[in-house]
Amino acid sequence: MLDPHCLRTDLDKTMQRLAVRGYTLDVTLLSALETERKSVQVETERLRAERNHHSKAIGIAKAQGKDPASLLAAVADLGERLSVNETRLVEIQQAFSDLALRIPNLPHASVPLGRDEKDNVEVRREGRPRAFAFPPKDHVALGTALDAMDFDVAAKISGSRFVVLKGRLAQLQRAIIQFMLDLHTTEHGYTELYVPYLVNAESLRGTGQLPKFEEDLFALRHIEGRADYYLIPTAEVPVTNLVRGEIVEAVRLPLKYVSHTPCFRSEAGSYGKDTRGMIRQHQFEKVELVQLVTPQQSYAALESLTANAETVLQRLDLPYRVVALCGADLGFSAAKTYDLEVWLPSQGCYREVSSCSNFEDFQTRRMVARFRNPATGKPELLHSLNGSGLAVGRTLVAILENYQEHDGRIRVPTALQPYLRGIEHL
């Protein structure tokens, strides 16, 4: 959520900055709402002060044994007037927050301008795509030939956009997860977390998936009359919400968490996109990095978090590039995002395996997550960041395709061999 002050006092500038991402802010509606809010709130508080004053006088009169009848008469119609104002105030505040929760974050000044993903800016490129002496197969052909990847049986069990991994590939996926977690915990200073995969609506509101993107989520409704749960679309949701409503002591910062979870996405609106293979699934594994830092540190943290995710690709010796997302391609909550894209020989292009973002105080304002500033002793909003470190399914795809041999065998990246009993080929 944006700072309400930006939506009250600095509307024009806010509108201009949101235009960078192609979002049109309804200035007329917001300023009309704000004007009424101010007058109704002032009047409501004035009436409440009057009521409190009278009630106190009644209490004192009774204590002294006097008849409070005349005092009671004075407040006879106060309750009615007050409740009219209070009701209106709640309506206005509700309307304001309904609007505010659907306004995206302001892009950082360094975000490139652009109209779509073609305008993203390549920042750097690491590794060189391998020159194949034979036509490289895609991961579906490779996995099927190994008898270790089965989309048909997954479709029978569940439906489209699911996969069953067997034997060597199930083990390879487990090895990838283990490798990533070990790297981030032992070398990058992240604390590993195991978290719930079902979360409540409040958590999703905190990180920004709700209220605007409910259709992208899988929801569990009306379980024995209890509150609804949602399957997490990313570990970002439970991990970042760890600090919801907290005031963290400054000495504990930065908080750096890593967590492996399955992720569940409805992929509504991506019909016909990446229908083949493991690229876009309803359920996939991901290792997620999350940092909670002071505002002064957050852009340095974005660079280091991105570098931490890149290290995975470097250790696996996979060619990749880093792109800075342009305004139009930026996610709802992000102020700035770097995507990491890995080379896929079968597609002859780079595909996203990680998205590293600084949300500044957009998420933490929604969840009221703060730290105590030692200089002032006052609570201030934290900045939150996260990035995939990495998407496991797509990493597995990249390994299969980049490490394939002419005979269909898959070489095991050196970094993963300790996790697969030292074997060199699948």
Next chain:
RNA sequence: GGAGAGGUGGCUGAGCGGUCUAAAGCGGCGGUCUUGAAAACCGUUGGAGCGCGAGUCCCCGGGGGUUCGAAUCCCUCCCUCUCCGCCA
């Protein structure tokens, strides 16, 4: 699933319809004393919003209700703990 007990400021814990803008203790911070520290003593110490301002309003698990007035009474939901049952 059944029965019961609870949720109050960083922590412990009192308050059970009217100066509660919540007692007390612990902890934190500042000070006195001290070569320094401890102890003792004194003071101080939650958060959010509105208003140009004097100021004002809200927060005792969440929401709703009763009342001139709610931490306190009623309804409802959530959470924690104990016992029983079931279960990995």
